[in-house]
Amino acid sequence: MTARESSPEKMRAEGLSxxxxxxxxxxxxxxxxxxxxxxxxxxxxxCGKSTFIRCLNRMHxxxxxxRTGGKVLLDGRSIYTRDVDPVRVRRRVGMVFQKPNPFPAxxxxxxxxxxxxxxxxxxxxxxxxxxxxxxxxxxWDDVKDALDRPGGALSGGQQQxxxxxxCLALEPEVxxxxxxxxxxxxxxxxxxxxxxxxxxxxxxxxxVTHSMQQAARVSDFTAFFNVGELVEYDLxxxxxxxxxxxxxxxxxxxxxx
Amino acid sequence: xxxxxxxxxxxxxxxxxxxxxxxxxxxVALGGAAACIVGLVLLAxxxxxxxxxxPSIRELGFGFVVGRHWDPAHGDLGxxxxxxxxxxxxxxxxxxxxxxxxxxxxxxxxLGPPPLxxxxxxxxxxxxxxxxxxxxxxxxxxxxxxxxxxxxxxxEAHLGFLPMFRGPKVGVGLLCASLVLAVMILPTVxxxxxxxxxxxxxxxxxxGLALGxxxxxxxxxxxxxxxxxxxxxxxxxxxxxxxxETMAVAMVVGSRPxxxxxxxxxxxxxxSVIANEFAEATSVLHVAALAEIGVLLFVLTFAFNVAARILxxxxxxxxxxxxxxxxxxEDHEAA
Numbered sequence: 001m002t003a004r005e006s007s008p009e010k011m012r013a014e015g016l017s018x019x020x021x022x023x024x025x026x027x028x029x030x031x032x033x034x035x036x037x038x039x040x041x042x043x044x045x046x047c048g049k050s051t052f053i054r055c056l057n058r059m060h061x062x063x064x065x066x067r068t069g070g071k072v073l074l075d076g077r078s079i080y081t082r083d084v085d086p087v088r089v090r091r092r093v094g095m096v097f098q099k100p101n102p103f104p105a106x107x108x109x110x111x112x113x114x115x116x117x118x119x120x121x122x123x124x125x126x127x128x129x130x131x132x133x134x135x136x137x138x139x140w141d142d143v144k145d146a147l148d149r150p151g152g153a154l155s156g157g158q159q160q161x162x163x164x165x166x167c168l169a170l171e172p173e174v175x176x177x178x179x180x181x182x183x184x185x186x187x188x189x190x191x192x193x194x195x196x197x198x199x200x201x202x203x204x205x206x207x208v209t210h211s212m213q214q215a216a217r218v219s220d221f222t223a224f225f226n227v228g229e230l231v232e233y234d235l236x237x238x239x240x241x242x243x244x245x246x247x248x249x250x251x252x253x254x255x256x257x
Numbered sequence: 258x259x260x261x262x263x264x265x266x267x268x269x270x271x272x273x274x275x276x277x278x279x280x281x282x283x284x285v286a287l288g289g290a291a292a293c294i295v296g297l298v299l300l301a302x303x304x305x306x307x308x309x310x311x312p313s314i315r316e317l318g319f320g321f322v323v324g325r326h327w328d329p330a331h332g333d334l335g336x337x338x339x340x341x342x343x344x345x346x347x348x349x350x351x352x353x354x355x356x357x358x359x360x361x362x363x364x365x366x367x368l369g370p371p372p373l374x375x376x377x378x379x380x381x382x383x384x385x386x387x388x389x390x391x392x393x394x395x396x397x398x399x400x401x402x403x404x405x406x407x408x409x410x411x412x413e414a415h416l417g418f419l420p421m422f423r424g425p426k427v428g429v430g431l432l433c434a435s436l437v438l439a440v441m442i443l444p445t446v447x448x449x450x451x452x453x454x455x456x457x458x459x460x461x462x463x464x465g466l467a468l469g470x471x472x473x474x475x476x477x478x479x480x481x482x483x484x485x486x487x488x489x490x491x492x493x494x495x496x497x498x499x500x501x502e503t504m505a506v507a508m509v510v511g512s513r514p515x516x517x518x519x520x521x522x523x524x525x526x527x528x529s530v531i532a533n534e535f536a537e538a539t540s541v542l543h544v545a546a547l548a549e550i551g552v553l554l555f556v557l558t559f560a561f562n563v564a565a566r567i568l569x570x571x572x573x574x575x576x577x578x579x580x581x582x583x584x585x586x587e588d589h590e591a592a
Contacts, residue, residue: 062466064371091469101460103479118470118478163464170469 010035010174010204011056011093015070018051018060025051027228028070033174038196038205040219040236042212044251047225049208050098053176056206057093058086074174091115094172098179100159102151102166108143111151111162115170129169137165138195157188164195168203175199177207181214193218212252216240224248306551313545321549327514327525329534329543336550338514342524343554345431346506347499349520350438351446355492358443362450367462367476378451385444393505396437401428401509404436409521424519427511431524434510438499446495453487453572454480490568497561501554503528527554 011033018026026048033039033056041049054060055068058079072079079089102111112130116123123129130147134140139161143154151162160180167175177196181189196205196218209215215222215236222239224231224247232239232248243249313321317334324335361381365374405428416422424430457480465475481488511523512533527550538544 057467059463059467062463087469087471090467095467097460097464097467099460101458101464103461103464105482114465115468115470118465118468118474120474166468 007034007037009033009073010075012073013052013055013070014073016052016055016072017069018048018055019067019069020063021065025228026055026068029230031223031230031233033204033206034221035204036200036202037220038200038207038218039221039223040215041206041208041223041225042210042215042251043225043231045210046227048228049225050178052225053095053178053206053208056174056176057090057095059090059095061086087119091170092172093174093176094167094170095176096160096163096167096178096180099183100156100163102154102159102162104150104152106151107148108151108154108162109147112165112169114166130165133165133169134162136168136199137161138191138198139165155188157184157191160184160188160192161195164192168199172203174204174206177205179208179210182210189214212240224251226251303555306548306555309548310545310552312541313549316542317546317549321546322553325516327530329538329540329546332540332542334542334546336527336546336553338516339525339527339530339550340553341516342431342434342510342514342526343500343528345520345524346435346438346510346526347496349432349435350442350499351492351496353436353439354443354446354495357439358446358491358495359450359488361443361447362454363476363480365447365451366454367480368472378448381444381447383444384440385448389441389502389504390508392437392441393508396433396505396509397429400436401433404428404430404433413521420518421520424517424521425523426521427523429509429511430520430522431510432520434506434524434526435520437505437509438502441502441505442495442498445498446491449491449494449569450484450488453484453491453569456487456572457483484572486568487572490565490572493561493565493568497558497565500561501528501558503532507532 009032013029013031013033016026016029016031017024029052041052043049051060056072060066060068068080074089074092078084079086103114106114109126109130110117112133113123113126116129131140131144134143139158142158143149143162146153151159154162160183164175164180181192184192193214196207199205200220207215207218219236221233222236223233224239224243224245226247232243232245234243239248240252243252313334317324321334321336322340323337324333325337326333326335327338328334361377365378365381369377405426409426409428409432412422413424413426461479461483462475465479466472470478506526507529510526510529512525512529513523514525514530515522517524531547531550531554534543535547538547
């Protein structure tokens with residue numbers, strides 16, 4: 001508990017709720033996200049964990065009929081007030097999706113630079129920037145001779161690291177990952193997990209995962225969601241060794257979910 | 258049947274030819290026959306129109322397609338003014354309609370407020386359901402006078418340095434026909450483009466948005482490039498419709514088989530000349546010449562339709578292929 005209180009919060013959800021049309025997907029979530037730590041969000045299918053992280057960079061509202069209530073703070077400032085431009089929020093809070101989604105027609109290099117190119121920004125040294133981002137995503141050695149090949153031609157794991165590089169090229173402060181390994185094989189998964197370990201030095205990371213082993217391996221803090229509610233949040237060690245809520249215990253011991 | 262215990266017990270269920278299976282089979286045969294009839298009708302149509310056109314093809318040869326004079330009374334028959342009129346009106350109609358149609362499609366898929374999208378889409382479909390002759394009436398009564406008194410003088414005053422905007426300001430003519438065609442093909446191009454844009458995977462849009470791109474940037478730099486061959490297909494389909502439209506054009510095109518180079522002057526199109534002259538054509542050659550124009554139309558529209566459908570199907574096909582291996586996002590479908 002002391003570790004939690006002394007660490008600075010990068011983001012915080014406060015009484016956050018989310019709806020799809022008339023259906024409530026998140027109920028009153030209050031959860032801190034500690035700076036330069038990995039927070040894992042776990043829970044059974046349909047528990048609202050993906051919805052939760054999509055609320056953190058205002059991607060939830062992209063789905064027609066979706067809306068949110070409550071507050072999300074980034075460095076203590078609400079991101080849901082009228083004067084906040086979601087486009088700016090998304091540049092500071094990047095996102096990696098469940099299914100690797102590189103732009104198939106763009107080259108590897110253009111994919112990395114896509115965040116800038118899409119907004120019409122020409123970086124002063126694009127090659128340097130692309131190399132930096134690809135090195136951070138541990139993809140440089142794989143693709144340094146294939147920068148002009150289409151992004152869609154890479155393997156699944158490489159595509160996902162390309163998406164991470166694309167996100168890092170914008171120099172975000174927070175990186176959200178929505179089950180980034182669910183479509184990858186074990187070797188590619190191991191690489192991504194290794195990468196998360198390195199990235200935590202520089203970024204605040206929130207990862208949604210189906211795999212409790214993965215959550216235990218990569219996260220400092222873990223939040224357990226069930227049917228749209230936050231059941232328990234604590235240090236990962238505590239959640240996985242002596243959870244205080246019986247529902248958490250049932251879930252991590254595989255009794256449901 | 259369910260009440261009969263024998264029907265449920267697996268041991269007595271026969272697997273050889275049962276009456277139900279033969280019903281299936283005869284329905285397949287019936288459906289197959291119906292499908293064949295469609296093909297046969299198309300073939301019969303092509304062959305008989307070609308047959309009707311034979312005298313003209315034999316007598317006039319290739320000169321028919323490049324001949325600039327149309328004087329049925331003296332047997333001087335050239336189809337070039339009609340080809341010219343059809344192509345000019347269709348191209349101008351596309352130039353006017355495509356930007357608007359694309360705007361509508363983008364509004365309906367990406368930029369419009371979601372509650373408005375469905376009603377606007379229905380409205381666009383409604384435009385397509387209005388009979389051509391009604392558009393023709395509107396063009397003759399409203400559009401042509403408006404062109405004569407306001408638009409054409411303004412065009413000549415400001416763009417008169419281009420020959421295409423100089424000429425008689427009589428209202429009816431190629432420009433009037435082009436504008437009514439533009440209105441008529443707008444729903445076709447808009448709804449096809451909308452389908453093509455909808456087929457662009459959501460994860461690409463979200464990928465762009467998550468990188469801090471605006472919705473317009475995503476449309477411009479991701480969605481449109483991804484859909485471009487399908488949009489080209491939608492445009493070709495619109496062109497096919499414009500080429501084939503008859504009634505509205507016949508009412509306002511001016512019915513004069515001339516090639517003047519001006520959009521303001523009266524002209525003629527392939528469809529409208531057939532509609533206007535067929536009933537009064539007396540000489541064998543005149544009838545055959547009209548039929549030959551019909552053959553040309555048939556070939557033109559057939560080619561454009563096939564090309565358009567191939568392009569649109571390509572985009573949709575690639576989408577359904579990617580859609581299959583995307584696991585549905587759990588949170589959206591959770592009850």
